[in-house]
Amino acid sequence: MINIFERTSLIRSGSITTEELNDAYGKGACECPSPNEQMLLVFSQERPFDLVELEQLLISVGWSQRPMRKVRSALDHSLLKVGLWKHDQRFPRLIGFARCTGDGVLEATVWDVAVNPIYQGLGLGKQLMDYVNKSLKDIGITRITLFADPGVVAFYLSQGWVLEPKGHRCAFWYAN
Amino acid sequence: MINIFERTSLIRSGSITTEELNDAYGKGACECPSPNEQMLLVFSQERPFDLVELEQLLISVGWSQRPMRKVRSALDHSLLKVGLWKHDQRFPRLIGFARCTGDGVLEATVWDVAVNPIYQGLGLGKQLMDYVNKSLKDIGITRITLFADPGVVAFYLSQGWVLEPKGHRCAFWYAN
Numbered sequence: 001m002i003n004i005f006e007r008t009s010l011i012r013s014g015s016i017t018t019e020e021l022n023d024a025y026g027k028g029a030c031e032c033p034s035p036n037e038q039m040l041l042v043f044s045q046e047r048p049f050d051l052v053e054l055e056q057l058l059i060s061v062g063w064s065q066r067p068m069r070k071v072r073s074a075l076d077h078s079l080l081k082v083g084l085w086k087h088d089q090r091f092p093r094l095i096g097f098a099r100c101t102g103d104g105v106l107e108a109t110v111w112d113v114a115v116n117p118i119y120q121g122l123g124l125g126k127q128l129m130d131y132v133n134k135s136l137k138d139i140g141i142t143r144i145t146l147f148a149d150p151g152v153v154a155f156y157l158s159q160g161w162v163l164e165p166k167g168h169r170c171a172f173w174y175a176n
Numbered sequence: 177m178i179n180i181f182e183r184t185s186l187i188r189s190g191s192i193t194t195e196e197l198n199d200a201y202g203k204g205a206c207e208c209p210s211p212n213e214q215m216l217l218v219f220s221q222e223r224p225f226d227l228v229e230l231e232q233l234l235i236s237v238g239w240s241q242r243p244m245r246k247v248r249s250a251l252d253h254s255l256l257k258v259g260l261w262k263h264d265q266r267f268p269r270l271i272g273f274a275r276c277t278g279d280g281v282l283e284a285t286v287w288d289v290a291v292n293p294i295y296q297g298l299g300l301g302k303q304l305m306d307y308v309n310k311s312l313k314d315i316g317i318t319r320i321t322l323f324a325d326p327g328v329v330a331f332y333l334s335q336g337w338v339l340e341p342k343g344h345r346c347a348f349w350y351a352n
Contacts, residue, residue: 066282070316074279079253101278101285103250106242109277109285109321140246145285145323148347161347170323170346171337 015040016087024092025085032084032131035122040087041095043131047083049075053094061114079104080135084115084128095119096128100136100144108136110146129159191216192263200268201261208260208307211298216263217271219307223259225251229270237290255280256311260291260304271295272304276312276320284312286322305335 021029026046034041051068059065075081084096095116102108110132115125136144147170148156157163197205202222210217227244235241251257260272271292278284286308291301312320323346324332333339 070281074281074283077255077279077281101283103253103277105246105250105253107250107277107285107287109283111283146347147321153347156347163347170321171329171332171339 024087024089025083032124032127035124041124042085042087042092043128044083044085045080045135047085047092049081049083049094049097054097057094057097057114057116058112060117063112063114075099077101079108080132082128082132082135084124086119096124098128098132100132102136102141104139105141106143108141108144110144113146125155126159129156200263200265208300208303211300217300218261218263218268219304220259220261221256221311223261223268225257225259225270225273230273233270233273233290233292234288236293239288239290251275253277255284256308258304258308258311260300262295272300274304274308276308278312278317280315281317282319284317284320286320289322301331302335305332 021031021042024047025042025044028046029042029044032041032043051071055065055068055071078099079102081099082097083094085092086095096114096119098110098113100108100110110129113125113128115128133144146156146161148161153163197207197218200223201218201220204222205218205220208217208219227247231241231244231247254275255278257275258273259270261268262271272290272295274286274289276284276286286305289301289304291304309320322332322337324337329339
């Protein structure tokens with residue numbers, strides 16, 4: 001897997017300082033390689049989400065709406081939540097998202113991966129997943145799992161994900 | 177799914193009191209229907225695990241060994257951990273185990289389901305999963321996921337689990 005972060009300068013020359021980045025997006029925020037020199041994109045694990053904006057993003061990629069109260073609690077109890085922001089000094093816009101649950105050591109599962117359709121096809125989904133994988137690897141997790149819709153299986157395979165190794169199957173149980 | 181708890185008395189008459197059960201196994205501990213009148217089995221979410229005993233149980237069902245430090249941390253950060261204990265006044269024995277990760281609201285994933293081979297074939301695996309599902313349902317989770325080895329897919333299907341609904345696929349990523 002190509003590490004996109006090694007070939008990218010953290011701060012686009014002149015457009016924003018590290019301090020400004022951290023002020024706006026929290027500690028550890030970093031630049032996401034952008035397909036457009038005029039568009040600064042930022043990964044953040046700390047900038048709080050506007051739940052309405054997050055919900056709109058998730059709905060735009062086809063997730064079904066969920067009670068805001070539950071979403072808030074789910075975020076609070078997620079192992080990792082990543083926002084991909086289109087920088088604006090006054091109104092940064094959330095254009096990508098992913099979160100993980102897990103025990104922080106042995107298991108991590110990725111949920112709710114989304115890139116706003118307007119910004120799809122630019123490689124941002126791959127960069128988002130690279131960032132998620134790298135962040136989980138940094139905290140020592142060596143196996144990550146996810147459930148992929150049929151339409152995005154090829155996307156994950158192209159990034160080095162493995163389908164059902166050793167014949168493992170995934171199963172769901174609905175409490176009804 | 178039959179609710180096995182409705183047709184079972186919580187306390188086997190005379191063998192142990194609720195207070196003794198809670199003292200030994202923590203708040204909320206409850207009896208697991210036993211195939212043998214002489215054997216009192218208990219589900220507990222609070223009784224601490226001896227990590228060596230837990231590791232031996234997991235290895236006995238074929239999981240590979242993991243660093244004790246990581247297992248401890250993984251347990252600490254699990255949403256739910258269930259021990260199935262064979263009661264003994266001095267030395268309760270861990271004969272079954274399951275744990276879940278998740279956000280406590282929208283997603284829960286079951287890991288490390290194990291019943292000691294000596295006690296397999298008695299319906300305890302089903303009772304353990306019923307207990308896990310019921311516990312998660314009680315905290316409001318409506319969808320549970322797991323990754324099943326090929327050999328136990330039929331076991332989960334027989335309990336009402338659904339394989340890959342809507343064509344969802346599971347994928348794994350290894351950080352190496």
